[in-house]
Amino acid sequence: MTQSYKKQVFISKSIIYLFLILGAVIMIFPFLWMILTSFKTQAEAMAVPPKFFPSSWKATNFERVTKSLPFTNLFMNTGLMIVFRIVCAVAFSSMAGFAFAKINFRGKTVLFSLVLVQMMLPSQIFIIPQYQMLAKFGLTNSIFALVFPGLVSAFGTFFLRQTYLGIPNEIAESAYIEGCNKWTTFTKVMFPLTTNSVAAISIFTAVFAYSDLMWPLICNTDLKMMTLSSGLSTLNGQFTTNYPVLMAGSLIAMIPMVVLYLLFQRRFIEGIALTGGK
Amino acid sequence: MRQRARMVDVGSRDNKWGLIMVAPTILGLILLNMLPFFQSIYMSLSSTKAFGAYQFCGLDNFVKMFQNSEFWLATWNSVYFCLLTVPVGIFLSLIVAVLLNNKLRGTTVFRAIFFLPMVVAPAAVAMVWKWMFNGQYGIINSLFHTNVAWLTNSNTVLISCAVVAIWSSIGYDAVLLLAGIQNISKSYYEAASLDGASKIKQFFTITIPMVSPTLFVVIIMRLMASLKVYDLIYMMVSESNPALTHAQSLMYLFYRESFIAGNKGYASAIVLWTVLLIGIVTALQFLGQKKWVNYDV
Amino acid sequence: MKKIAVIMLSILLLFSVVSCSKSSKEATSSTNEKNVTLTFQIWDINQKAGMEAMCASYTALHPNVKIEVQVTNWSEYWTKLEASATGSQIPDIFWMHTNEILKYADNGILADLSDIVEKDKFSEISLANASGSNGKLYGVPKDKDTVCLVYNKEMFDKAGVSYPDENWTWDDLTNASASIYKATGKYGYMAYADDQLGYWNFVYQAGGYILNEDKTQAGFTQSATQKAMKFYIGLQREDWCPTQTYFAETAPGDAFFSEKGAMYFEGSWNLLAELENYPEMVGKWDVAVLPKCPDPIVGDGRATISNGLSYSAGAKNKNLEVIKDVLKFFGSQEGQILQGEKGAAIPAYENTEYSWISCFDKYPVDITKVTDMFAYGVQSVNNASRPEWKSKVSDTLLKIYAGEIDIDSGLKQMQKIVDDLSKN
Numbered sequence: 001m002t003q004s005y006k007k008q009v010f011i012s013k014s015i016i017y018l019f020l021i022l023g024a025v026i027m028i029f030p031f032l033w034m035i036l037t038s039f040k041t042q043a044e045a046m047a048v049p050p051k052f053f054p055s056s057w058k059a060t061n062f063e064r065v066t067k068s069l070p071f072t073n074l075f076m077n078t079g080l081m082i083v084f085r086i087v088c089a090v091a092f093s094s095m096a097g098f099a100f101a102k103i104n105f106r107g108k109t110v111l112f113s114l115v116l117v118q119m120m121l122p123s124q125i126f127i128i129p130q131y132q133m134l135a136k137f138g139l140t141n142s143i144f145a146l147v148f149p150g151l152v153s154a155f156g157t158f159f160l161r162q163t164y165l166g167i168p169n170e171i172a173e174s175a176y177i178e179g180c181n182k183w184t185t186f187t188k189v190m191f192p193l194t195t196n197s198v199a200a201i202s203i204f205t206a207v208f209a210y211s212d213l214m215w216p217l218i219c220n221t222d223l224k225m226m227t228l229s230s231g232l233s234t235l236n237g238q239f240t241t242n243y244p245v246l247m248a249g250s251l252i253a254m255i256p257m258v259v260l261y262l263l264f265q266r267r268f269i270e271g272i273a274l275t276g277g278k
Numbered sequence: 279m280r281q282r283a284r285m286v287d288v289g290s291r292d293n294k295w296g297l298i299m300v301a302p303t304i305l306g307l308i309l310l311n312m313l314p315f316f317q318s319i320y321m322s323l324s325s326t327k328a329f330g331a332y333q334f335c336g337l338d339n340f341v342k343m344f345q346n347s348e349f350w351l352a353t354w355n356s357v358y359f360c361l362l363t364v365p366v367g368i369f370l371s372l373i374v375a376v377l378l379n380n381k382l383r384g385t386t387v388f389r390a391i392f393f394l395p396m397v398v399a400p401a402a403v404a405m406v407w408k409w410m411f412n413g414q415y416g417i418i419n420s421l422f423h424t425n426v427a428w429l430t431n432s433n434t435v436l437i438s439c440a441v442v443a444i445w446s447s448i449g450y451d452a453v454l455l456l457a458g459i460q461n462i463s464k465s466y467y468e469a470a471s472l473d474g475a476s477k478i479k480q481f482f483t484i485t486i487p488m489v490s491p492t493l494f495v496v497i498i499m500r501l502m503a504s505l506k507v508y509d510l511i512y513m514m515v516s517e518s519n520p521a522l523t524h525a526q527s528l529m530y531l532f533y534r535e536s537f538i539a540g541n542k543g544y545a546s547a548i549v550l551w552t553v554l555l556i557g558i559v560t561a562l563q564f565l566g567q568k569k570w571v572n573y574d575v
Numbered sequence: 576m577k578k579i580a581v582i583m584l585s586i587l588l589l590f591s592v593v594s595c596s597k598s599s600k601e602a603t604s605s606t607n608e609k610n611v612t613l614t615f616q617i618w619d620i621n622q623k624a625g626m627e628a629m630c631a632s633y634t635a636l637h638p639n640v641k642i643e644v645q646v647t648n649w650s651e652y653w654t655k656l657e658a659s660a661t662g663s664q665i666p667d668i669f670w671m672h673t674n675e676i677l678k679y680a681d682n683g684i685l686a687d688l689s690d691i692v693e694k695d696k697f698s699e700i701s702l703a704n705a706s707g708s709n710g711k712l713y714g715v716p717k718d719k720d721t722v723c724l725v726y727n728k729e730m731f732d733k734a735g736v737s738y739p740d741e742n743w744t745w746d747d748l749t750n751a752s753a754s755i756y757k758a759t760g761k762y763g764y765m766a767y768a769d770d771q772l773g774y775w776n777f778v779y780q781a782g783g784y785i786l787n788e789d790k791t792q793a794g795f796t797q798s799a800t801q802k803a804m805k806f807y808i809g810l811q812r813e814d815w816c817p818t819q820t821y822f823a824e825t826a827p828g829d830a831f832f833s834e835k836g837a838m839y840f841e842g843s844w845n846l847l848a849e850l851e852n853y854p855e856m857v858g859k860w861d862v863a864v865l866p867k868c869p870d871p872i873v874g875d876g877r878a879t880i881s882n883g884l885s886y887s888a889g890a891k892n893k894n895l896e897v898i899k900d901v902l903k904f905f906g907s908q909e910g911q912i913l914q915g916e917k918g919a920a921i922p923a924y925e926n927t928e929y930s931w932i933s934c935f936d937k938y939p940v941d942i943t944k945v946t947d948m949f950a951y952g953v954q955s956v957n958n959a960s961r962p963e964w965k966s967k968v969s970d971t972l973l974k975i976y977a978g979e980i981d982i983d984s985g986l987k988q989m990q991k992i993v994d995d996l997s998k999n
Contacts, residue, residue, distance in 0.1 A: 012477060013382060016377055016380065016382065017382070019373070019377055020377055020378075020385075020388045023374060023377075023388075023392065023448075024388055024391045024392070026445070027391050027392055027394060027395065027445070027448075027449075028391055028394070030403065030406040030407060030410070030445075031394060031398070033406050033409070033410070033417075034398075034402060034406055037406075041854075042852045042853065043832060043833070043852070043853050043855060043856070046829045046832065046833055047833050050409065050415055050417075068620065091302075092302045092303045092306070093303065095299040095300070095302070095303070096299060096300040096302075096303040096304070098299065099295070099296045099299035099300045100300065103292055103295060103296035103299070104292070104296070105292060105293045105295075105296025105297055106293055106296075106297075107297075108296065111300055111304050114304060114307050114308070114312065115303070115307065116560065117312075117315070117557075118307050118311045118312075119498075119499075119502055119560075120502055120553050120556040120557055120560060121311060121315055121549075121553055122506045122508070122529050122532070122549060122552060122553075123506075124508065124529065124532065124533065124536075124549075125314050125315065125317075125318045125546075125549055126310065126311060126314045127658075128314075128658050128661075129313060129314035129317055130310060130314065131658050131662065132658070132661065132662045133309075135658075135659070135662035135663070135664045136662070140664065148310070149310060151306050151310065152302065152303045152305075152306030152307055152310065153303075154303075154307060154311070155499065157303055158495060158498075159454070159492075159495050162491040162492060162494065162495050163457075163461075163491070163492075165491055165573045166458075166461065166491045166492075166573060181291065181295065182291070182292055182295035182296070182299075183295055183299075186299070196457040196460050196461060197457050197458075197461075199457070200453050200454050200456075200457040203396075203453055204450070204453070204454070207396045207397070207450065210397070211399065211400050213400070213401070213509070214651065214654075217647065217648065217651045217655065218651065218654065218655050218658060221614060221616070221645050221647070221655075221666065222643070222645060223645060223646065228399070229399045229400070229401070232399055232401065232402075233401060233648050233651075234620060234646050234647065234648050235620065242852065243405065246401075246402065246405070247402060247405075250398060250399045250401075250402035253399060254397050254398055254399075257396075257397035258390075258394075258397055261390070261393060261396075261397060262390065327682075328657070328678050328682055329657065329660055329661050329682050329684065330661045408824075412824050412825075413820070413821075413824060414821070414824065414825070427820055429823070429824060430820040430823045430824060431820075516823065517966065517969070518768065518769075518819070518822065518823055518969070518973070519823040520819055520820055520823060520973050520976070520977050521823075522970070522973075523970065534966060537653070537654050538962060538965075538966060539962055539963045539966065540678075540962050540963060541963070
């Protein structure tokens, strides 16, 4: 290794670190504010001009929020909702994505345009009709209700189609030659190549489901059947909100997501970045 | 010699598999999304009374809508918001994804930090940013020694919302782009390095073309999301904010008309207009993709 | 691959099992008396304890009836209620607000409760707040409230101004504000562009009105109303009053409890929560009756907006008999006192205010001033089209404040908006 090469590496490393640190500070600052606020009293939190540090680090807000909300139920409901939505999204969208990308079948363009149209529609127009559908069969106030809008994922289909389009046709051809039909080509060869994208879609689905506020509030009436985000929103009074308590609740709600994310992250970062055939 | 056939199979077996594999998704889409959409279309052509009573009235809602200046302002707000968030947001996400795609020490920690916004309740995020942007005592004014009424001045309100939108979605988009980048074979980069190409040149000649299918998806997604935006603006800009008319997006206007004023028919007309806008933008993207998106065949 | 398929299949199976589990609503016990569980929807988590106390008392008397109190956030409450009404899934018992009752009552959603309300025990306003356009009662009156003046004693002391009393007029309000601002640099009366907690009070004090007797026309072009509106909007020009841009980011209550301003109008339903949430401020503030208009065009210059919620039920509910019995209890003296004892709302039943007042015993606040004002309460303004014109009027008002249109044109516009939409 020559001196100038070492220097080049050092400079590029430093630049990378610099940008990362700058970005990280911007990312993290609001969270610091959240954490600090969760220890303040209501008066301190609303103080004008704002106080940085709480006068005492008592956990009163955390106590209050755990008493007001049934967190175990909220975690369970959110967890179940996310898991089922991920399974549905991955299973159905992978199949559909593969089919749209690699199979030429009648009506393909028309059907794919349905996927695109769904992505263009604002989600607010689905809420009431979907609620009425569930209400007719008495399925409101359940886990199924929470999962219902996520039974299929148009975005997932679109994203995975792009992924499959990026996989060279030679791979499918060689599978074909080895006697696979379309289904087994998919299951044995193609699907395993998309681990990164599947993980990405899983995270995407999880985040989307987690932050969905309106739907769980409308479809489930019992507080014990709510999700974390909708459960937290019940802390908003009609006229006043106890912000430190809300912050404390949001922090508690964040923890499982952070844990989940860290688990998932290791899997797909260290994942097999197969490019097949190269 | 093997015939190098393209995967253009017209056999009925493949037809069957194709339809079977898309069936669950398509059936779900029709039931969950298309039916409500048709309902919306019908509602836009009706005047609605409370509790589901409709009366067909043709294009009245649309006529009323196109004559309403608040509506045109909302249209501009949505377009402006899109212009503010998409180019900058995509650019930053791409940079972040590239920066995170390395084996330097501590990168895992950085990855976790960048993805944090995704795991926090949006309501909490909006609240914290509202404080930071506060005209009287917000941190942003203190840090930069400015005295701007970020959220109540009609010129800056959407810019402030855009900052929050970009902040919230960088991690999101970077995850997707990272997946795409990691699918690029290392051998390309090795070969390029051997040829003496700099990291920057490699970025433009290898990374961007190879990640273009994923990049295309991310761009489409961001475009659609920004034109459909509602939650963020609703939480940052309250009903009593004097700059509201300069911040309300089309879907915010929809919310006010549909859920507050109860004019579901008129509100549905707004939805259709929004979908039309999104459709035009998406169609342009799809037409343009031939020029820059590279599908490896 | 097979492993993954097995895992996914088992997850889907688990899914279908779990999704079929919901709470069952009815079961018959062996004594042949039907066990009933009723859902009770409210929107204020601060009042949950009071509601549950009433329900527990009822269940103690009728063990086969259980009532579950569920809280939905205010901002989603009405969307949810309307969706559930359209889908015939309306909750068994729910709170009803004057903003919405006409819509629900006039469309036949609500059960007629005229036969279970002790009409002579509630004020005219309370009964009016629970009635549909046809005059029948579609709710059991729950509470009543007034708007009062909240003031910071310390700032008054520093400026050497005597505390507000029953003789205060608008002029005293402005003079005190100016003196306090001069002496302390803090805001005086913080005039927020709110209707119920702001200008409505002034309009009725001047002898004007927001809606006329048959609720088909607004009163914005009427002289007494104009007098009040011009006074109120003009307050913003004073140094001691914050602008609406200030209020857009800081509610007057938040500003008051951060000791930024000396006075503001508050609703009686928030007082207890504020005493509990801001312990350091206890003793520094007090309440007073609203200042009167010194030269009203009509009337004696005194008015305060008084609103009240009611309990309602769905007209087509199959458990209606049981529900009506429950609601009868909620509207009885005993039920209303139970509510009052928990402190958030003043029960509507006459002569039960003491139960609410007793919650304030440990605080140095002259709380009886709130209940004194019922003598001249004005029913909170409402007609069937208010949901449609409420935001439009408020938008126009903000434009006046911002200087985009002048007061006279603005008031004319507000008049037109209300008149056009109230025509039916």
